[in-house]
Amino acid sequence: MAEVSPQALDLEALRSFVAVARLGSLAAAAAERHRTVSALSMQIKRLEARLESRLLVRGARGMTLTASGETLLGEARELLRHHDGLVARVSGRGLTGRVRFGMPEDYASRLVGRLLPDFLAQHPDVVLEAVTATSGELARRLERGELSLIVALDRPHRLSGGEPLWRTMPVWAGARELALAPDAPLPLALHPVDCPYRQLGIEALDGSGRSWHAVFTSTSIHAVETAVEAGLAVSILERDRLTPAMRELGEADGLSPLPGCQAELHYGRRVTAASWPAVEALGTLIKARLGQRE
Template sequence: MIEGGATLDLELLRTFEVVAQCGSLAAAAEIRHRTLSAISMQIKRLETELESRLFERGPRGVTLTPSGELLQREARELLRVHDTLVSRFNGERLSGRVRLGIPEDYARELLDDTLPQFMARYPGVLLDVTTDTSGRLARALKRQQVDLAIVLDGAEGLAHGETLWHPEPVWAAPSYGALHLDPVLPLAVHPVECPYRQLAIDALETAHRPWRALFTSTSIHAVEKAIEAGMAIGVIDRERLTTAMRALGEADDMPALRQCTARLHFARAIEATSRSAVEALATLLRERLHGRGPWQTDSLSERHGNGRGAKANGSRRPGQ
């Protein structure tokens, strides 16, 4: 029990935060470079000190209890304040410039928490962020225009990379109507070099389904609006479904979509003065995104009130 004058070990809170993000003790052990038993003991110690059960254990991993959800909100802010205070005095001794590329579809979620935390923790680092399609980000990596990037697989010319999470692409249709029954399927898609566009085209051509790109935009929000307005069908991450959309599947005579992977890639050459800063951002991205992607434990609908997220659509979150 925490009594007056007692303190919580920040390392326990950091372990708790990583477990909460990953939804898995084993994944947290890999990220924290500790054994599984050490991670388990840290969580048990924290639960003992707080006299509260923080996680429910299950066959697919762990999920936060109501007490755990409360602690996560408070712990995240405490760690942010702590890291900001420390960095103001020593800046974690990091400087340099980090050029990060991220798919536009995930920019909002990363800007909500992860990237502001990096800037607060390392105020001496200049962060440049570019959003684009995965294909263009892959080209930017090869041209040394970014230092690291999150890229969905299928981008030409990129191999290997560190697996971060497995997106769940789905056919998204307006919540009303039956566009999927049209003789020529109207699509809302990104331009070429977008893996989700290619997923849609590959699936339709394999199934010999005629299609046309009715609406094309580099903006995920514009694509989503075209779907919500009843103009077209698109392929988006399941977590982006809104109450104005519905997911279609094989029961609706839509062809199955192959799965894909989001990976972290580094440029072949990184300025020596920036290598430590680049690795620091990569470490934070691994902690935040491993297994579950940019979708935080609290649903998007709870944070933004816009009906998005798994809870609004009855879907299961990745990694749970």
């Protein structure tokens, strides 16, 4: 019987390490990996011993990566993707079918950057078609049968039966040095009418009697953010999208706080039987990665 190289890495320990790095918590990673915290902690310790390097440290905000951990993380993700893809192709256990997935552009980076590549590595025979659009447009396309599943906010087009993922934190955003005249109409940079944050902002302004006008309208979140940074207009953005060139506006600027929205996962009703297992698998992965995110 061939001996395992003393330098070989435990793939399951790597999976646990990647989960802790992504979630920032041993407890959350253990729950996702269906292990006890002590068992997962032991995996990490064995991995650190094998590599002779500290990978994670506990801080005020949970587990954070060391420099060695940062180096390992990218390589570990690629290794696991190649491994899972190889197993699926050779064993024939990978799913098949077509998955048409829709998401708002604001959240595309966290979905496209990690989650979708991981899904395709596990199921290389699935044909994936991913699109971005406003939540209202995604809801209509789901109802027309054009999409298999979507992640969308619960405004302005409400769909029943969605599975909750997380609550959003919209804020008024302006350029860092922006000064607003209290009696002048508020200049806004907005998405089209199907955007939940457009609706939130206009409802808040109309409710307070504040006049406004649309200076800039675009389907691109990056274009809207550029308009805000340049001081051209005020917009409504997710708080974690504020850049150093922006500041959060509030009551001192004559603007009241905004309520959050619910991000939800919705499945289409016209998915073929052959494609449903793949659609369900992507939905399960989305819930595991993004569900209950604060």
